[in-house]
Amino acid sequence: MQVYKVFMKILRSKMSIAITYLAIFLFIGISSANNSPNQGNFSENSAGIIVNDLDKSEASKALIEYLGQSNKISEGAPSDREMLDGIYYNPSRYYLTIKEGFGQKLAGGETDGILAHAAQEGSYYESLVGSKIDLYLTTAKAYVAAGSTAEEALSKAAAALEKKTEVTIVSKKAEGFGDMESYFKFIPYIFLSVFIFALCPVIMTMTKTEIKNRIFSSSISPKRFLFETALSSLSFMAAIYLLVIILIPVFVFKADVTHDMEIAWLNSLAFTVFCASIVLFISNLISSEPLVSLIGNIVSLGMSFICGVFVPLQYLDGSVKTVAAFLPAYWYEILVSALAGSNGQVYSASLAVKCILIQFIFAAAFVAATFAVLKAKEAKKTGNTQNSQALPA
Amino acid sequence: MLFHNIKYNTLASVREKSIIFWLMLFPVILATFFHIALIGVYDKDILFNTIDVAVVEKTENPNFRKIMDSLSEGDDKMFNTTYADEEKALKMLDDGDVKGIIYVDPKLSLSVKAEGLDQTIIKSFIDQYSVTESVIIENALKDPGSIGDVSAAFSEELKANEQLKLSDGNMNTYMTYMYNLIAMVCILGTTVGTDIARRNEANLSSLGIRSCVSPTGKLTKNFAGLISGCIVQSVCTLIAAVYIVFVLRDDLGIPFPMVVLTSVVGSWMGVAIGFFFGTVGKFSEGSREGLSIAFSMVLCFLSGLMVGDIKTVMMEKVPWFNNINPAALVCDALYALNVDGNLDRYLVKMLTMAAVTLIFTLLGFIMTRRKKYASI
Numbered sequence: 205m206q207v208y209k210v211f212m213k214i215l216r217s218k219m220s221i222a223i224t225y226l227a228i229f230l231f232i233g234i235s236s237a238n239n240s241p242n243q244g245n246f247s248e249n250s251a252g253i254i255v256n257d258l259d260k261s262e263a264s265k266a267l268i269e270y271l272g273q274s275n276k277i278s279e280g281a282p283s284d285r286e287m288l289d290g291i292y293y294n295p296s297r298y299y300l301t302i303k304e305g306f307g308q309k310l311a312g313g314e315t316d317g318i319l320a321h322a323a324q325e326g327s328y329y330e331s332l333v334g335s336k337i338d339l340y341l342t343t344a345k346a347y348v349a350a351g352s353t354a355e356e357a358l359s360k361a362a363a364a365l366e367k368k369t370e371v372t373i374v375s376k377k378a379e380g381f382g383d384m385e386s387y388f389k390f391i392p393y394i395f396l397s398v399f400i401f402a403l404c405p406v407i408m409t410m411t412k413t414e415i416k417n418r419i420f421s422s423s424i425s426p427k428r429f430l431f432e433t434a435l436s437s438l439s440f441m442a443a444i445y446l447l448v449i450i451l452i453p454v455f456v457f458k459a460d461v462t463h464d465m466e467i468a469w470l471n472s473l474a475f476t477v478f479c480a481s482i483v484l485f486i487s488n489l490i491s492s493e494p495l496v497s498l499i500g501n502i503v504s505l506g507m508s509f510i511c512g513v514f515v516p517l518q519y520l521d522g523s524v525k526t527v528a529a530f531l532p533a534y535w536y537e538i539l540v541s542a543l544a545g546s547n548g549q550v551y552s553a554s555l556a557v558k559c560i561l562i563q564f565i566f567a568a569a570f571v572a573a574t575f576a577v578l579k580a581k582e583a584k585k586t587g588n589t590q591n592s593q594a595l596p597a
Numbered sequence: 598m599l600f601h602n603i604k605y606n607t608l609a610s611v612r613e614k615s616i617i618f619w620l621m622l623f624p625v626i627l628a629t630f631f632h633i634a635l636i637g638v639y640d641k642d643i644l645f646n647t648i649d650v651a652v653v654e655k656t657e658n659p660n661f662r663k664i665m666d667s668l669s670e671g672d673d674k675m676f677n678t679t680y681a682d683e684e685k686a687l688k689m690l691d692d693g694d695v696k697g698i699i700y701v702d703p704k705l706s707l708s709v710k711a712e713g714l715d716q717t718i719i720k721s722f723i724d725q726y727s728v729t730e731s732v733i734i735e736n737a738l739k740d741p742g743s744i745g746d747v748s749a750a751f752s753e754e755l756k757a758n759e760q761l762k763l764s765d766g767n768m769n770t771y772m773t774y775m776y777n778l779i780a781m782v783c784i785l786g787t788t789v790g791t792d793i794a795r796r797n798e799a800n801l802s803s804l805g806i807r808s809c810v811s812p813t814g815k816l817t818k819n820f821a822g823l824i825s826g827c828i829v830q831s832v833c834t835l836i837a838a839v840y841i842v843f844v845l846r847d848d849l850g851i852p853f854p855m856v857v858l859t860s861v862v863g864s865w866m867g868v869a870i871g872f873f874f875g876t877v878g879k880f881s882e883g884s885r886e887g888l889s890i891a892f893s894m895v896l897c898f899l900s901g902l903m904v905g906d907i908k909t910v911m912m913e914k915v916p917w918f919n920n921i922n923p924a925a926l927v928c929d930a931l932y933a934l935n936v937d938g939n940l941d942r943y944l945v946k947m948l949t950m951a952a953v954t955l956i957f958t959l960l961g962f963i964m965t966r967r968k969k970y971a972s973i
Contacts, residue, residue: 509630548693
């Protein structure tokens with residue numbers, strides 16, 4: 205197994221970049237998977253409301269308590285600049301100022317300009333919190349109009365607002381896979397990066413004409429060379445697959461091995477096979493090592509941005525999605541979303557088969573393209589040899 | 598001699614393949630991906646858009662229908678309403694044509710496929726309707742004469758919650774990725790700065806050995822290297838800025854001359870930091886280059902280039918760090934230009950960048966002087 209040993213020796217020198225990518229992925233993937241929203245009962249999206257209560261009346265406290273039922277409330281008196289930074293970097297933030305005289309004016313049925321807010325203009329969160337505040341104030345105002353005292357109106361409004369609409373989630377719930385979506389969705393980026401940056405330079409080194417000539421002048425046959433090179437590449441890929449796709453979900457996330465999880469493993473296996481084919485293609489297409497960095501970055505980042513790895517599929521433009529459909533990472537992401545019941549995807553066995561099959565077809569296409577590149581290279585080499593032989597001495 | 602050195606240092610830098618890739622091509626590629634994937638997200642994810650909803654009327658409720666119809670009209674309508682039977686509505690929900698199904702049975706209920714902001718807004722609307730209806734009925738039962746006043750209280754338009762206008766800038770939060778991209782190119786100037794030290798230090802490269810035995814003074818050589826590095830780096834940063842503003846046509850919210858000024862000062866800072874790094878310690882050429890790229894990328898990561906939320910975390914947990922992180926300084930300077938109505942914050946950031954540049958340049962010069970080699 206001389207070739208295998210040499211391959212692994214060269215691979216060790218290229219491992220630093222693979223380890224860096226893996227470490228960053230595991231940090232982000234594990235932390236985001238742990239923060240995934242609970243997929244049980246319907247829970248409302250909540251805003252982070254920072255309240256500056258200048259009135260400090262019973263009415264203002266009641267309003268804060270009401271808003272706190274479905275939002276995260278904190279009190280403070282931020283400056284305009286702090287508010288600006290807050291809403292710019294965190295669009296779910298809502299700064300509410302309860303002005304002096306709020307309680308008194310509300311008791312008198314007057315509501316104009318009793319509150320002020322800062323939020324991303326025209327945003328969902330501005331609309332959501334704004335409608336809740338309006339509902340509270342109009343309900344209290346209605347009770348005052350009906351003859352209740354201010355205190356009575358507030359307590360009656362609070363009681364009336366406790367009524368909540370019944371919400372049913374009708375989608376098929378993945379058997380525990382929902383929490384794993386934010387982990388599995390990053391796989392295309394990490395696998396493409398790790399495999400291209402670590403394996404391509406090694407394969408390129410191993411297939412250099414000088415190295416090959418030296419190896420073939422020994423007792424190692426070309427078949428054995430090819431076999432051991434393929435075996436070493438596959439064992440590296442298998443080790444990464446085993447660690448990232450099976451061991452971490454099972455032992456770190458304590459995920460159950462359900463049917464959905466098995467489909468996710470199969471989906472990742474199909475993508476790993478595609479990665480193997482693209483590594484083979486790039487290694488044979490280019491001969492300069494610095495180019496690996498360029499092509500690797502373009503392929504991994506490009507595919508990730510276009511196919512919904514970094515940005516959820518539902519936010520991508522229709523034209524971007526049309527282009528993405530010609531890339532395997534898109535089909536990988538479709539299946540992950542379907543398993544998790546997100547991005548408007550619904551899981552079905554036929555969808556799973558389709559997504560996995562398309563990835564295998566892409567892999568087969570790249571293997572065929574690699575053979576074409578090798579054939580063209582061979583033809584060029586033969587042509588050059590014949591030309592040099594035809595030259596007069 | 599200074600100009601001769603500047604000319605050839607510039608030519609040598611431009612011919613470096615790694616510089617062409619990392620400082621010219623890579624930012625352009627990354628900016629294209631950011632543009633394709635992120636810039637439009639603001640309109641879809643943050644700004645309120647009309648919500649597609651299906652209504653299944655198991656019993657008639659003319660009041661509810663009237664309200665739904667009024668909310669489904671006009672340019673800034675809240676809902677796109679489709680009245681359908683249950684089977685069709687469920688199919689629409691499955692296909693992603695609607696975000697939720699409102700059942701009128703006679704109590705209102707909601708069916709959704711997933712949680713989200715659209716679904717929360719639909720639920721909030723139904724809550725609002727149900728509460729209004731129940732309060733009117735409750736008061737009508739107690740005192741029928743109060744119906745007019747109670748209904749008026751609900752139908753009156755409220756002007757209770759004034760909006761504070763804090764900025765006239767572009768509030769697209771995803772634009773910070775573009776600011777961070779420009780910051781990244783500036784900070785990747787550390788590779789150019791490291792290269793200056795490599796070319797002039799005898800213990801770092803054979804070029805340095807030749808340079809050291811030449812009669813040109815070290816100060817002149819390093820100074821020429823820094824000037825050429827700053828020129829090359831500024832050009833690289835400006836290529837990225839021009840590409841973002843004029844090719845991708847992304848609205849940074851900043852007048853272009855100010856983008857140029859910030860990019861140039863940021864670029865000099867990156868080169869100065871790299872120059873200092875290049876003169877410290879006895880690392881090999883490869884390790885030095887690797888360390889400077891890793892250092893730059895860590896700074897960019899902490900400034901929010903890879904994960905935008907990191908910026909918020911840093912602002913809340915270690916706010917002082919953003920005042921000294923070179924990548925965050927460039928990003929914050931561009932952000933301040935965009936959102937602030939004055940230049941106060943911008944000037945502080947620019948002065949800090951100038952101070953960092955000066956300190957690292959001086960430290961670099963101090964590190965390179967009086968070096969002697971036993972054997973070169």
